[in-house]
Amino acid sequence: MQALGYPAVKDLVLVGGGHAHALVLLRWAMQPMPGVRLTLINPGAAAPYTGMLPGLIAGHYARDEIMIDLMRLGRQAGARLILDRATGIDRDRRLVHLAGRPPVTYDLMSLDIGIGSDLPDIPGYGDHAVAAKPLGRYAETWERFLSRDLPNPRLVIIGGGVGGVELALASHHRLARLGRRPAITIIEREAEALPNIGRAARARLVQHCAEAGVRFVTGAEATQIRADAVQLSTGETLPSDFTLSVAGTRPQGWLAGTGLALHQGFVSVGPTLQSSDPLIFAAGDCAHLSHAPRPKAGVFAVREAPVLMHNLRAALSGGRLKAYHPQRDYLKLVSTGGKGAVADKFGLRSGGGWLWRVKDRIDRKFMAMFTAGGPMLQPLPAGPRVEGLLEAMGTKPLCGGCGAKLGAEGLSAALAGLPAPSRTDVLSGRGDDAAVLRAGPGVQVITTDHLRALTEDPRLMARIAATHALGDIFAMGARPQAALAQVILPRLSETLGARTLAEIMDEAAQVFAEAGADIVGGHSSTGAELTVGFTVTGLADRAISKAGAEPGDVLILTKPLGTGTVLAAEMAMARLPGLVLGEAVAACLASMAESLGPAAALLAPQAHAMTDVTGFGLAGHLLEICAASGCGATLRLADLPLLPAAEALAAAGEASSLAPANRAACLGRISGPLTTPRAALIFDPQTCGGLLAAVPAKAAPALLAAVPAARAIGEITAGPARITCA
Structure with a gap:
């Protein structure tokens, strides 16, 4: 979608979904630039907000509350989102190399790819530890650890800075609330923990750690990590059920091959946030401010965003670039596990609840920016309008894919007058x-x-x-x-x-x-x-063909249902508690991109009848098999495979613009409990849906075992062409 309908002339590529780029996307949605095609490249469909991660670990926030939905942002900004990881840059040819697909061309680029806190050089780290950054894997690993229900869990946190202490206190709070008695040890290579924070704040945080029983081991480094222990340079061995690294800031290794000027592996940028290559900008933790070095902190990425936005637009249009001058210091609000915080600035050093409430308001206000707004619907014409226009426009955005089809009844009426094939070598025409x-x-x-x-x-x-x-x-x-x-x-x-x-x-x-x-x-x-x-x-x-199904045949479906509902919800920018919609959309797109070839090769030799489930939904296409075969069918709703979040979205009233026509086309030929969200999905138009095959009952078990995603969802029955849902 190009801004204001103008032709795109230049490719602006944002590599990485960090905070600065998320804010650029947000501003771009409000002020698009004609002639620019905007692209965001990021491995995930959502990115966590670092400021709320300790609250997630402590149990104060649900996962969806801390995730920035990049799919949603991309739709608002009219940008294409490429779910992949950058692996290199060819500056001569202006290409971004990716891990899972061919390179992407850029005319102007910005990097906001964050940093890592992993320790790959320590033996055993990759198999038995997790890094705090990237945050997504850490949060998932943490939830799996909690599910182990250990009564006396032992945790080792490598890194005794603010981040390590904050996550240690958050971990203790969560485990204690679950009735467990954790033993947490923080390893710090320096002689003293919390080396980069004011004395008063440090003393207060150390006190909180002592009250929680968190132990510090200073002047030591991890030398080996095992499944149940961490070996230290001092010779001590620490038992560990969960080992976390918050040990520092490691740049992404592929930056070393870009030919850009680097500082300790980070991209050196000047006041305009341009790198040594004027066509490449950088912001956030992956950038080193050569004119004003600062520690790695999210606050700088947030403050860089308006300058980055201005300078990207200026670079594309020949305008004048602005300089970014970071503040010398900033308010650090460090959570203390429970709903309390310690401040490090302005002489504040309270650990009370009022500072937590301040921090919580700041964080929630930041996240609220990314959930405001809704879909851009077609505006109503001014002045008189013909009768029936509003009904034809409908109340939903027009769906893409098979959701944009003409309904089954309208299509049948349009084709009713076509003559039958006249050539003897045309064995069948429309209908299959x-x-x-x-x-x-x-x-x-x-x-x-x-x-x-x-x-x-x-x-x-x-x-x-x-x-x-x-x-x-x-x-x-x-x-x-x-x-x-x-x-x-x-x-x-x-x-x-x-x-x-x-x-x-x-x-x-x-x-x-x-x-x-x-x-x-x-x-x-x-x-x-x-x-x-x-x-x-x-x-x-x-x-x-669709004909040939026999009573007793098992109905096999090879892909989950719900593409129309998920994509309609994305177009409507739906919001549902507990759901990061962009992640559901990413799973939907991945399912659509899967070939039917392997499943077809196994099903075709056995199938009596087969079709692919597309625009008319599972019910519509199953009725086609029934009508062509002179049979009925039983459909077990509980056995239907569904895409992630599809049923929850259907329960919230989300549906494709074609779904009502699909349901209407089945009236009088389908019975059962059809008012449930799960039942609504049998009328959902599918794009790249699965194969629906009627196979002999004796062949079904082997086919279900051989086709990984296949499910048996019902049977062919004798009788008229109708479906009974159970």
């Missing part, structure tokens, strides 16, 4: 997943499909569209043969248009090559938004 043509001793199947973009990432959209188009070929039991591409690009400059089309075709070629097919041509044009489609042919000895 693909047309079937005679080809020598076997058959050739042909199908076409295209998708309105559901992501701003052209490469991911190409993979999803190609995977989706191949679904009809696999559903017919055919071997993919050849594909023609149909691509509508949004308005882009000649350079970005070529760049984008190359990404789409390269990714699609990979998908078809993996399936054994070739792209043999296609057509491109420019339009209002990205649309990607493919016409695909396949070869088979015999085509598997």
Whole structure:
């Protein structure tokens, strides 16, 4: 989505989802820059806010309360979010190298990739310890540790700075509230713990540690980490059930190969936050302020964000850059496990609850910025409007993918007047997943499909569209043969248009090559938004149709349901307590990108009937099998595989814009408990949904064992073409 509909001319790439970049995205959403395509590259769909991590460990916050939803931010800002990890930069060719996909081109780049606190050089560290940064893995590992329910857990924390002490107190508080008696030891290499904090605050924190029974071992370093102990340089061995490193600030190793000027491995930047390469900026903990060195602290990343935003825009437009002058000191509010805090500035050194309340208000106010706002709906036209316009517009944003289809009843009415095939070599036409043509001793199947973009990432959209188009070929039991591409690009400059089309075709070629097919041509044009489609042919000895299911057959579904609901919720920027929606969207996209080929190869030799579950939902496509086979079906709602959060979102009223039409098309032919959130998902339009196969009961156990994600969800029954839900 380009700002104000202008063509994109330059690629601005933000590498890393740190606090500075999150705030840049937020500001960009409020003030987009015409002509710029914005990209964020980050391994996860959400990023934790460091200021609230001790509160999460202590149990004061739920996980979703401390996570910045980068998917949501990306949609607000019209940015593409690439879920991957940067591994290098080719500055001559202006490429960002990634771990899991081809490089991304940039015209201007900013780095905010954070730091690590791991200790890879210590034997046993990788297998038996966890670092406080990156925060996501630490939080997950901590929750798993709590579930072990150890009555007397032993914890060793490597690093006796403010972070180590704060997390030690938070850990003690959480474990004590659970009725456990923890023994916590902090290791500090210096002669004294808390070396970088004021004396008064240090004394108060040491007192809190003493009251909690937290022990300090100073002048020592860890030399080996085992599953149940930490060996020290002093010769002492500390028993440990949970070993955490908060030992310092380690830059990401790949920065050393960029050719940028570095300071102890961190990117050196000047007052404008530019690196030694004027096309690369850096902010947050990965940057070293060469003009005003400061410790690594989130407060500086937050203060850098407005300057970074201004300077990125200025660099893209030829404007004048601003200088960032960091404050000399800042208020440090260190939580003390319970709802208390110690302050280090302005002479404050209280550990009372009022400082915790101050800290809590500051943190919640910061996080509230990222949950404000909602979806941008199409504005109503001014003046008179034709009757029926509001009903046609609907109350929801128009869905992408298969959620943008015409409903089943409307489609049937539109095609009702088409003549039957007149050629003898056309064995079947509309009504099945693909047309079937005679080809020598076997058959050739042909199908076409295209998708309105559901992501701003052209490469991911190409993979999803190609995977989706191949679904009809696999559903017919055919071997993919050849594909023609149909691509509508949004308005882009000649350079970005070529760049984008190359990404789409390269990714699609990979998908078809993996399936054994070739792209043999296609057509491109420019339009209002990205649309990607493919016409695909396949070869088979015999085509598997929707007809042929027999009473007693087991119904097998190979992918979870819920893509339409999850994507509709993302477009509506839905909020649900306990849920980080961006993570659910990432799981949904990953499911859609999975090929049906391996499952089809196993199911096709056994299936009596098969189809892929797409726009008309599970119920609609199962009714097609029933009608073609002259049978009914029983569907067990409890056995349906569902995407993460899909049922919770359905319970909150989220649904695709096509779901009502899908439900209406099934009226009178489906019965059972249809008012539950789980039942709503059988009408949910799927993009890149799974295969639905009717297989002999005796073959089902082996097939279910061989296809990892497959589930038995019901049976074919005798009788009229209707579904009974149980």
